[in-house]
Amino acid sequence: xxxxxxxxxxxxxxxxxxxxxxxxxxxxxxxxxxxxxxxxxxxxxxxxxxxxxxxxxxxxxxxxxxxxxxxxxxxxxxxxxxxxxxxxxxxxxxxxxxxxxxxxxxxxxxxxxxxxxxxxxxxxxxxxxxxxxxxxxxxxxxxxxxxxxxxxxxxxxxxxxxxxxxxxxxxxxxxxxxxxxxxxxxxxxxxxxxxxxxxxxxxxxxxxxxxxxxxxxxxxxxxxxxxxxxxxxxxxxxxxxxxxxxxxxxxxxxxxxxxxxxxxxxxxxxxxxxxxxxxx
Amino acid sequence: xxxxxxxxxxxxxxxxxxxxxxxxxxxxxxxxxxxxxxxxxxxxxxxxxxxxxxxxxxxxxxxxxxxxxxxxxxxxxxxxxxxxxxxxxxxxxxxxxxxxxxxxxxxxxxxxxxxxxxxxxxxxxxxxxxxxxxxxxxxxxxxxxxxxxxxxxxxxxxxxxxxxxxxxxxxxxxx
Numbered sequence: 001x002x003x004x005x006x007x008x009x010x011x012x013x014x015x016x017x018x019x020x021x022x023x024x025x026x027x028x029x030x031x032x033x034x035x036x037x038x039x040x041x042x043x044x045x046x047x048x049x050x051x052x053x054x055x056x057x058x059x060x061x062x063x064x065x066x067x068x069x070x071x072x073x074x075x076x077x078x079x080x081x082x083x084x085x086x087x088x089x090x091x092x093x094x095x096x097x098x099x100x101x102x103x104x105x106x107x108x109x110x111x112x113x114x115x116x117x118x119x120x121x122x123x124x125x126x127x128x129x130x131x132x133x134x135x136x137x138x139x140x141x142x143x144x145x146x147x148x149x150x151x152x153x154x155x156x157x158x159x160x161x162x163x164x165x166x167x168x169x170x171x172x173x174x175x176x177x178x179x180x181x182x183x184x185x186x187x188x189x190x191x192x193x194x195x196x197x198x199x200x201x202x203x204x205x206x207x208x209x210x211x212x213x214x215x216x217x218x219x220x221x222x223x224x225x226x227x228x229x230x231x232x233x234x235x236x237x238x239x240x241x242x243x244x245x246x247x248x249x250x251x252x253x254x255x256x257x258x259x260x261x262x263x264x265x266x267x268x269x270x271x272x273x274x275x276x277x278x279x280x
Numbered sequence: 281x282x283x284x285x286x287x288x289x290x291x292x293x294x295x296x297x298x299x300x301x302x303x304x305x306x307x308x309x310x311x312x313x314x315x316x317x318x319x320x321x322x323x324x325x326x327x328x329x330x331x332x333x334x335x336x337x338x339x340x341x342x343x344x345x346x347x348x349x350x351x352x353x354x355x356x357x358x359x360x361x362x363x364x365x366x367x368x369x370x371x372x373x374x375x376x377x378x379x380x381x382x383x384x385x386x387x388x389x390x391x392x393x394x395x396x397x398x399x400x401x402x403x404x405x406x407x408x409x410x411x412x413x414x415x416x417x418x419x420x421x422x423x424x425x426x427x428x429x430x431x432x433x434x435x436x437x438x439x440x441x442x443x444x445x446x447x448x449x450x451x452x453x454x455x
Contacts, residue, residue: 181383
């Protein structure tokens with residue numbers, strides 16, 4: 001049994017919040033560079049150039065990439081042989097978020113109640129998804145999520161008869177409805193199968209997979225590539241002002257489902273698709 | 281077309297702008313997003329004065345990240361404009377001449393823009409670090425308790441934006 005102190009978790013979380021909001025991961029930086037090379041619209045190229053410049057300024061001058069530094073979403077993979085000591089895990093994560101957002105000059109975008117809407121002033125609480133895994137490791141993934149794109153995300157409870165064509169239509173419908181609102185070029189996380197909540201969770205998790213990596217399931221990989229091409233044919237383009245690059249990637253996860261259903265969730269992320277993964 | 285525009289500006293200047301024009305804005309603009317719009321709407325309903333005179337002025341739909349010491353503001357890019365669609369027509373009827381945000385607007389907003397000769401600009405969504413460089417001063421003038429959603433008076437210099445919907449209702453997103 002390995003013991004991990006909550007203070008170590010808090011410190012790690014704090015640093016992850018800051019790192020995620022000031023620097024994009026190399027896969028996203030590369031994808032944006034390639035997008036600029038392949039974009040056919042002049043205005044689109046110009047916008048992608050500005051996004052590249054934005055990343056440089058964020059990094060050099062220590063200004064968050066986007067003012068919407070998101071609601072802090074975590075995926076926590078906790079080994080079954082780990083024992084958390086000196087406090088509880090959830091409080092430790094939230095304390096790390098509090099310190100990271102306050103000391104890292106990040107925006108406090110969370111309200112304590114969805115109807116009363118009073119800001120919590122420290123960006124807590126985080127949204128935390130736990131999974132228990134074999135071994136004695138503790139792996140944290142943070143994916144701060146901005147709501148311009150979150151608001152355009154969708155869940156479709158399709159029928160089995162809708163099949164793969166239904167899934168394709170659902171993805172394209174979500175992208176077309178999102179248009180300029182989701183700050184394209186976007187990244188799509190898609191969950192297919194499971195239940196109502198399982199497909200939404202898979203869609204969120206799919207966004208943390210590095211852009212450029214594909215599903216190991218052959219038909220899913222094909223679907224990812226086909227949908228990326230179809231989305232780019234919509235012409236929505238960078239900033240929604242027209243062009244050939246509307247999305248940078250379509251990441252799909254699947255799960256077994258019920259004989260009566262075909263749930264599909266599409267979680268849209270803007271070009272500031274932030275994700276940092278770290279072992280504690 | 282590339283144009284330079286001082287803010288606030290006149291209706292005549294607004295009428296001369298066309299969807300697709302690239303502009304550089306210099307002068308004074310005001311920030312307001314969801315919560316500030318709700319409060320302004322309540323103030324109007326109660327017959328109270330608004331925190332600033334809307335006439336000829338531009339609202340930037342934006343809530344910044346905190347400023348570091350010695351800087352006017354943190355990251356400062358646009359938020360999705362359609363969330364303000366419920367409130368915008370009333371503000372346009374009261375003299376608001378321009379809005380800066382990102383994303384689509386409702387037909388009701390477009391009608392109010394045509395009726396009053398107003399313009400909707402888009403700034404690049406997700407380029408908050410870059411856009412912050414065009415903001416030279418920032419001061420909270422109302423609703424301080426709302427934190428990032430407070431109303432701020434911003435001094436901007438060569439703030440880059442694109443006319444997306446002009447005063448004739450022409451919409452660049454729909455081309």
